[in-house]
Amino acid sequence: MSEAKQFLTEHNDLTRRFFLRCGVTIAAGSAVADNAHAADTPVELSLVLEKLESYFTTQAKFGDVSRGRPVPHTLPLEKKKEVGLTRETWKLEIISDPENPATLGKQFTKKDNTAIDFDALLKLGEKHAVRFAKVMTCLNIGCPLGMGIWEGVPLRTLVWLTQPKENLRRVFYYGFHNDDPKQQFRSSLPVGRVLEDYDDLPPVIACYKLNGEWLTPERGAPVRIVVPEHYGYKSVKWLTHLVLSNLYHANDTYGTQNNDVDSPMKTFAASLHVPNNAKANTPLPVTGYAQSGISGLSKVQVWVSPSGKGWDKDDPYFTTAPWIDATILPLPKKFGGDLPGDAIPKSTMGFDATGKPKEWPMRLAKAHWATLLPGLPAGEYTLRCRTIDTKGAAQPMPRPFKKSGRCDIEATKFTVG
């Protein structure tokens, strides 16, 4: 059975009920969409589901947000070797912040020949490595950069190596930046977040694998930070330094660019396929994705309204609009993303022993959705989509502010007829 058919089998029931609710008659016996009943499955929906992006993203297809002149991943191999951007030459320094010193029993430096190398990191990984699914999204860009399974050593394992004693409130970190202080890209976390995984979060990791393969240079090889609940800027690539500090507030490079660096990822939905110029009074297949942020995702909803018709200006987030539920698609049979054997790596957090997610949709991940809207008379329309989080709150409210992560109630104009 093809991936699209699989979706259809699972959604036909809902679609059918949707049709019925909208007063559209469908052929009897179409509740089951198996091969024998292929003729009964709404072709409109199956065609667009077949074109849906894969659930996981190959490393090469990830959106890239990389600063530097030159951008570190573009350096020739010889230069990469020289500056520690290969697995064989990588070195991580873990030091106390000279400006706000933390009291540490030990530091790890190149000068003393105690910096951590890649083999040492992998050795720690044998005992401590974890992997988890996460969508990578830039705070400043609307759509996610990619969905992956990230693997590495919990950052706390490295922090504990320093035998911290006192005056440690924040961990900040940065990567290779052409030895030019102006190019440094730094992020930070309260030490409590590094040491503990509250609210069922996976750990913050020093990551070296994505979708079961070594990180590529673009994705931050040999080692990057990955922070499960945060936007991409916290996940610093080409990691070279961990700095343990007594500073009590954020000092992220992104903070100097007017970004809110303390708000985790938000929940929102966007469309991928909205038909334009479809025939009047024929069903309209719509697909999209949702990002499940810190508050989780329970529903995706859509609302079609004739264009140009205003809305109550006292209700800028359309809370009283006649939203209808779309269908959140199940995890597809084929994962994509170049996962070896197209399988979820063993003991990935959030998945059971058979490689199935323990909850669906997964928090801090992507989900796809689809719906088949009943046909409409010729005219201009606007399709909007939003999400309902697991607390029952409509999102992107209550946090619509762009600089804490871009997301809107998306509005897509389309024409019928």
Ligand SMILES: Nc1nc2c(c(=O)[nH]1)N[C@H]1C(S)=C(S)[C@@H](COP(=O)(O)O)O[C@H]1N2
């Ligand atoms: N060293 C370094 N790390 C970095 C960046 C950078 O410019 N330099 N960009 C950050 C930002 S803003 C984002 S959104 C993510 C993007 O990750 P990706 O390029 O792997 O998709 O990387 C982050 N890590």
Ligand SMILES: [Mo]
């Ligand atoms: Mo970003």
